[in-house]
Amino acid sequence: MERPPKDSPYQLIVEGPDDLFFFGEFQTQLLKAGLIPDRAYITELGGKDQTLELRKFLSGLIPRSKPVLGIGLIRDADHDPAATFTSVQSVLRQVDGLSVPTVIGKFKVDAARNLRVGVLIIPPDRPGIRETVCLDALAEHPIGPCVDAFVDCVSETGSIPYFENKPDYFKDKGRLLAYLAAQEHTDYRIGIALARGFIPWDHTAFDSFVRFFQGLTAGRGV
Amino acid sequence: MLTSFTVKNYRLFDTLTIEPLARINLIAGKNNTGKTSLLEALWLYSGSTNPQLSVRVNAFREMEIFRLSASGIWDNLFRNFDPQHNIFMSATSKGTPEHELRISLEEITEVRIPVEDSGNGSAQAEQERSQIRYVITRPDGTQLDQTGRIEEDQIIFEGLGQAMIEAIFLPARMRTNPKVMAARLSHIEQRLEEHYLVSSMQVVEPRIHDIRTSSFGEVPVFQCRVTISGLEDRRVPLNTMGSGLFRFFELLLALSTSSGGLLLVDEIENGLHHSVMVKVWTALFQLATEFDVQVFATTHSFECIQAAYAALQDEPADALGLHRLEEKDGQVEVITYNADAIAGAVKYEIEVR
Numbered sequence: 029m030e031r032p033p034k035d036s037p038y039q040l041i042v043e044g045p046d047d048l049f050f051f052g053e054f055q056t057q058l059l060k061a062g063l064i065p066d067r068a069y070i071t072e073l074g075g076k077d078q079t080l081e082l083r084k085f086l087s088g089l090i091p092r093s094k095p096v097l098g099i100g101l102i103r104d105a106d107h108d109p110a111a112t113f114t115s116v117q118s119v120l121r122q123v124d125g126l127s128v129p130t131v132i133g134k135f136k137v138d139a140a141r142n143l144r145v146g147v148l149i150i151p152p153d154r155p156g157i158r159e160t161v162c163l164d165a166l167a168e169h170p171i172g173p174c175v176d177a178f179v180d181c182v183s184e185t186g187s188i189p190y191f192e193n194k195p196d197y198f199k200d201k202g203r204l205l206a207y208l209a210a211q212e213h214t215d216y217r218i219g220i221a222l223a224r225g226f227i228p229w230d231h232t233a234f235d236s237f238v239r240f241f242q243g244l245t246a247g248r249g250v
Numbered sequence: 251m252l253t254s255f256t257v258k259n260y261r262l263f264d265t266l267t268i269e270p271l272a273r274i275n276l277i278a279g280k281n282n283t284g285k286t287s288l289l290e291a292l293w294l295y296s297g298s299t300n301p302q303l304s305v306r307v308n309a310f311r312e313m314e315i316f317r318l319s320a321s322g323i324w325d326n327l328f329r330n331f332d333p334q335h336n337i338f339m340s341a342t343s344k345g346t347p348e349h350e351l352r353i354s355l356e357e358i359t360e361v362r363i364p365v366e367d368s369g370n371g372s373a374q375a376e377q378e379r380s381q382i383r384y385v386i387t388r389p390d391g392t393q394l395d396q397t398g399r400i401e402e403d404q405i406i407f408e409g410l411g412q413a414m415i416e417a418i419f420l421p422a423r424m425r426t427n428p429k430v431m432a433a434r435l436s437h438i439e440q441r442l443e444e445h446y447l448v449s450s451m452q453v454v455e456p457r458i459h460d461i462r463t464s465s466f467g468e469v470p471v472f473q474c475r476v477t478i479s480g481l482e483d484r485r486v487p488l489n490t491m492g493s494g495l496f497r498f499f500e501l502l503l504a505l506s507t508s509s510g511g512l513l514l515v516d517e518i519e520n521g522l523h524h525s526v527m528v529k530v531w532t533a534l535f536q537l538a539t540e541f542d543v544q545v546f547a548t549t550h551s552f553e554c555i556q557a558a559y560a561a562l563q564d565e566p567a568d569a570l571g572l573h574r575l576e577e578k579d580g581q582v583e584v585i586t587y588n589a590d591a592i593a594g595a596v597k598y599e600i601e602v603r
Contacts (some may be wrong), residue, residue: 071598084594085598091591092602093603235580
């Protein structure tokens with residue numbers, strides 16, 4: 029995966045290394061398709077409990093010597109997309125000089141600073157994680173029912189603690205991995221799956237991702 | 251401890267206010283953004299009652315005085331070399347105003363009549379010349395007026411007074427004269443405070459037990475007692491223990507003799523290997539706190555900034571400040587990093603210089 033220079037004017041912040049790889053591949057596809065003009069530099073802050081890290085990172089980023097033009101944050105919705113968005117907003121408010129977006133996926137523009145800031149929660153409208161959206165893109169795939177049946181069967185055995193007493197979206201990671209297990213040259217990294225075409229990046233399920241990257245790197249739609 | 255400092259019309263500054271200030275203040279920025287000028291301004295301000303400093307700042311830049319004239323010496327202190335706009339400096343300490351300093355260059359017209367010609371009314375020589383004027387306004391409103399002018403081959407200053415704030419400036423291109431260093435060590439010894447110096451040295455070089463001055467002809471030599479594995483303690487010249495340790499000693503001496511004042515260091519990383527910088531900052535901060543000294547240091551080194559953060563991250567929020575000067579549309583601006591910003595920039599290696 030090719031990465032832009034660290035001092036890129038476009039900065040994307042994601043939760044962990046898997047996200048870094050996935051969204052790195054995603055923007056590679058967008059760049060190849062001519063849908064974005066440039067790559068954003070992606071930083072992962074090491075997991076979900078990242079309030080302090082996010083505040084420190086952004087506080088250090090804003091005053092850096094080479095101007096930042098766009099900052100994007102992508103977070104899993106988890107159990108409540110609105111609550112997750114509110115939580116990110118509260119961190120952004122703690123950073124001096126940062127505009128705080130008010131709508132999920134839309135960029136807030138600070139004209140004086142020439143800086144736009146956006147937060148994408150995935151999925152934006154229901155509980156879930158990145159894999160939930162990937163499964164949306166695979167909804168019509170013929171092995172979809174097989175995957176569902178497999179995960180349901182495993183879950184019903186009660187032998188997988190990870191699935192016990194958890195919201196349904198917890199199983200989306202398992203569903204996607206079961207799907208990937210059925211592909212040629214099995215690799216469970218979804219960034220690789222995206223690069224190999226096993227996950228159709230151009231499916232409408234990813235439209236909000238595309239718009240977000242366009243807003244971040246081209247200021248389109250902001 | 252100063253909490254803010256404002257300078258106007260000095261060298262390339264129009265108006266620059268730097269705040270909040272910390273115990274240790276790192277000044278970063280590209281070349282020609284005014285890092286050294288900021289240190290000079292702080293030095294002139296702290297030594298407001300001593301207009302001689304207005305000449306010495308040029309010497310620190312190794313600027314030769316080609317012509318003993320007011321314009322040759324002082325014009326360059328003023329923004330755009332234009333003395334029409336007075337230099338102004340002020341500061342606060344915990345929100346309370348400190349003194350203000352206004353520096354102007356003004357024309358003086360003198361008529362000099364040789365005594366032997368005074369009776370015939372001829373041979374009057376009218377000369378237009380300049381003098382530098384310092385007007386210090388204390389917080390209580392009282393003022394002190396001082397001037398400096400050039401008389402033939404001399405610069406004459408009138409109305410010198412005690413320094414308002416103790417300050418030592420360590421320029422980037424000049425090492426401190428060993429005699430001055432010896433005088434500083436003597437001063438520390440007289441106050442029976444050499445143990446602070448030695449314990450600070452031990453942070454970087456634990457084998458050192460004490461430091462004394464001896465003379466080699468006219469030149470003072472600093473001897474330290476060291477423990478060398480398998481041998482009895484012995485005295486060795488400090489110079490033989492590496493230029494980095496000697497530089498560190500120079501910093502500590504200056505800091506220890508600036509009690510209650512400022513230590514101004516241009517390019518602090520000079521001569522110090524990055525691997526010892528955490529220890530250097532640890533020791534400098536401890537000593538600066540002990541002697542109530544505020545440190546302003548310019549740097550081009552990200553490793554130096556990282557080391558300062560590593561050494562001081564668990565200290566109070568006002569222990570470390572990072573200020574970056576940058577030129578924008580012909581004006582110098584200062585970007586001051588808060589504690590989160592320093593932490594983020596250091597951890598994620600975001601460019602700050």
